[in-house]
Amino acid sequence: MNQIKTYINQYQFHPIVWVLLLGTVMVRLASFMTLPFLAIYLSKTHDLHPVLIGVTVGISPLMGTIGGFVGGHLSDRYGRKPIMLIALFCLSLVFFGFSIASSPLLYVLLNALNGLCNSFFEPTSQALIADLTDKKNRMKAYSLRYTAINIGAAIGPLLGAYFASVSANSTFVITGSMYLIYAIALFFLLNMLVENKKVDSKNVISFLDAFNIVKRDKALRFLILGVILINIGYAQLESSLPQHLENSIINGVFIYSVLLSINAVFVVFFQIPISHFAEKFSPMKVMMVGAILLCAGLVGFSFVNGWVSAILSIVLLTIGEILIFPSNSLLIDQLADENMRGAYFGAGQFRKIGHFFGPIMGGALLSQYGGQWMFIIISFLSLGSILFFVLGNKVYLKQVVTSLKSL
Missing domain, CATH: 1.20.1250.20 (MFS general substrate transporter like domains)
Incomplete structure (x- = not known):
């Protein structure tokens, strides 16, 4: 305290x-x-x-x-x-x-x-x-x-x-x-x-101009694509996980309710110290480590057989989300121009595509192949976010170098 x-x-x-x-x-x-x-x-x-x-x-x-x-x-x-x-x-x-x-x-x-x-x-x-x-x-x-x-x-x-x-x-x-x-x-x-504060009338841009600027920002686009994949995996926490636990272990529904509480309480108590440590590293590296841990948690759910494996899996997933989501906000802030910060944070909402398609994909895989293979497939799909984070980081560093040279 x-x-x-x-x-x-x-x-x-x-x-x-x-x-x-x-x-x-x-x-x-x-x-x-x-x-x-x-x-x-x-x-x-x-x-x-x-x-x-x-x-x-x-x-x-x-x-x-x-x-x-x-x-x-x-x-x-x-x-x-x-x-x-x-x-x-x-x-x-x-x-x-x-x-x-x-x-x-x-x-x-x-x-x-x-x-x-x-x-x-x-x-x-x-x-x-x-x-x-x-x-x-x-x-x-x-x-x-x-x-x-x-x-x-x-x-x-x-x-x-x-x-x-x-x-x-x-x-x-x-x-x-x-x-x-x-x-x-x-x-x-x-x-x-x-x-x-409103944008100065000389700097006012139309909605189409704003959309085209964000469309041309490759670093932002790679970041959004990566976080969409992350959200496809994270969405399983509320959609496929309760069904999988109910069908695979005794008292699955009760265990699921406890896992949700562990997830929320863990974030409340460990968000500050973990984020304080993560500030020593670049946000993109933090997100990569977060993606690995989140996907490890998803794989863990595919082999869950009781309390110990379930709690270990939710802890790994929770540490991953703690590292990913605040860092995502910071990266969007760093990419945005002062007069377009709202548009950039708004574009970041496209990550919710993962929340929309995640339950659909998880449900289809769950019914077709069962919970174990569903979590393995979804985890590897979400792990693909690292590729987009790497590409986005390269583009962002080039933008920084170009802007410094122009000064």
Whole structure:
């Protein structure tokens, strides 16, 4: 605990950065109260067909791949404040809508809006953190943000299970209320503490120009492709793993629930020390090591036969994600021009393609070849991310050398 206090006191962040970190805990806790149970809720309460449930759940990350770039670009052009606040108020309405929805089409529409609004808010908030934080402290800020996400992930499902036993609709109302409170608080604090900076009119670029610039950035493109492969593997944690454990070991469902808690708690307690050590190395090297560990965890799940092997596998996977995801944010920040930071973080949302296709690929392989071969195939596919990370690093280093020569 003293180490955490020393770490926090050593690096003074802008007050709004702390507000965003605390707000991340609050809204992620709220969303984890509801979204992990959405499929079960739709199945039991509305008796929807499994395919329709899959479409309803999968539409959110799919919309996120589209909306992230648009929201990031708009935040560059019109400022961070309006994009973030509009997204938060809309998310509040989305969850209130879930509480009164009755038709399958409405659930699909609401979860699509959920994915779209989140993809507007997430890259914009990351860009604002970068705007307000010195370069030397940005990795620490991204690491704390990732820790905040996992605090919500550790507590949210437990609260969700409790409130769902009382009233399923109440969880949606509580989540909507927490988003509304966060939006109102952020509205006043942003107006008091942060100037809404927009790109100078001389430097304003169109959406097409922004898309073409990112399209030409090979380093960013390689980074996104690598993280998509990582997310294909990581998505199995919530899709194929519970099915595999249920079919392969005794008390598989109970073991799975414990593994999720271990994953979240491990991130909360070890994110800071691991990230502090990782800062001694280049972000791309850190991501390569993370990819190896994450894939080792996936391979471990293919041979799981009880508690020991299951816990060892989730620990390896968790260390891998701790190394990969904050480093990914830092690399996007390093690649981005000052007036295009939002667009770059928005383009980073294309990683959610892996979250969309991962469960589909895992499910197909699971039904065709069984859990053991599914995890082996997916792990080797995810390991291919290292090739893209190496290529992206080479391109990035060339860009740095070229820019230094031009000075």
